Amino acid sequence: MLAAPGVGWLVVFFAAPLALVAAFSVMPRGPYGGVEPGFTFEAYQRFLVPIYLTTLGRTLLLSLACTALCLALGFPVAYAISRSGRWKTLLLVLVVLPLWTSFLVRTFAMIFLLRDTGLVNQWLLATGLVREPLTLLYTPGAVLAGLVYGFLPFMILPIYASLEKLDLALLEAAEALGARPAARLRRVVLPLAMPGIVAGSLLVFVPALGSFLTPDLLGGAKQLMLGNLIQNQFSAARNWPFGSAASLVMLALVLAAVVAWLHLRDRAEELA
């Protein structure tokens, strides 16, 4: 009885919309959007052509690369903040600060940085490293840079939270037992930061998988990622069943990622 409000909430806002998407994905498409009564796997079959599979592969690759880069950049930052004493609060505010402005505005800022006459190219030309401006904008690289920039705080914060709890005496104990800095990192810091690493990776990977604004603005209108494909099917292409099917494919990817990461976290001990 006590669970009733929670269950009701889940049904209305989670289960019902999901069931609707699932139902749409196996119905014939209507001529002006929407669906018509019937049952067909046409939408899923349509997904199996090279162009869509490439999009799927590129989405996975970009999201994984984004997660890996965020981890590589975010872990040292989180570690440094957790050991920064009285600067801690200030540094944390600096990490969170970008989130207070609109994601759209920040993505446009990336355009100003990366375009042919942007700051990066101006600097490269001024230092004589290149003779002609590089094409940075509207490339997968630009999308990756935008994703990493946008999601980095979500990697830093959970890792910081788990490093913050790390008892420094454990590092001294490891040192007294003969562990050099690299061994201390591998056998003590990383395993104990694993909950934060897993949480941060999920917080980056999942939204990266579903992102459509960043690839749209920084990648050009080239349907670089699954998110653009889905958005397009529901708007311009008016193919709701195909959009629904693509959404479910993405959901399956997210679930697979969650299971994989949780599995990794439970094996953290073997790492040490």
Add this chain to the structure above:
Amino acid sequence: MPPSTTAAVQLNRVCKSYGPVRAVDAVSLEIAAGEFFSILGPSGCGKTTLLRLIAGFEIPDPGSGQLRLFGDVVDQQRPYERQVGMVFQNYALFPHLSVERNVAFGLEERRRPPPDIASRVRAALELVRLAPERFRSRMPAQLSGGQRQRVALARALVLEPRILLLDEPLGALDLKLRKEMQVELRALNRTLRTTFVYVTHDQEEALTMSDRIAVMDHARVVQIGTPAAVYERPRTAFVATFIGDANLLDGERVALRPERVRLLPPGTPANGLVSRPGVVQDTLYRGDTVQVIVALHEGGTIRASVDCTAGDGAPWRPGDHIVAGWRATDCHPLEAEP
């Protein structure tokens, strides 16, 4: 002190400062190999810093004195190069590793062959009286405080250190367990012939376990000696009152232990005792003894510790007129505090 190669630990005017604060101020001491040596003092006196200097977690101030272990100057050596073991205040067991993996950690870092590791871990667990089969695969969170303590000991001892450093290792245990561990630590020190350097703020613990005690106060070593010497012949008023209880007489120039004060009915012949008449102010029941606080007629108070052999608590009541007496030889002269 001439450098001697037999000393396990030798400090010669070693200083350690944090900014303007001196945590260890020109400390010199020598610890013999195999000795159970305690560093005793109130919190903040610098005793933990002194231990961390020996361990290598802190480096002496540049230009200050030297630190030698078994004759070698080790000022620049990292902790793992010094062959010392350390038991931390809250044990610092790795929470993500089982008991077995915790104990094996140091051996694994030394790349010992796995069968060798397994047999050494087993021997170390048996040494600290943890049945290997029962405890091997438990996680630290599944252990009681006493068991964690034993794992921490096994983890340090399995590497056969030349010196075992212990930082208030029994602080978190209840009294009964603490007494048990005191006896066991002492026995380990005897059987292994490893030098134990033991930091504590508990004077009773230091007196019970140690071969010798260094008493620290305000970053300095005030007195070094056997438990009996430090108790019977305290150098300063601080040592006299920190270790055991003491009446300070003559403007803190003389210490008198309460158990040496005798309480007599008024009019008893002095019999060669120094005697002072007074009134019982209060009695504090302590189980085996009663502490009687006497307000002397000449001014001031004196505390006397009286055996509770009668079984009915204090033989004296507040308001009783009595005479406090002691032998002149029981008074111990003190040096002025620096």
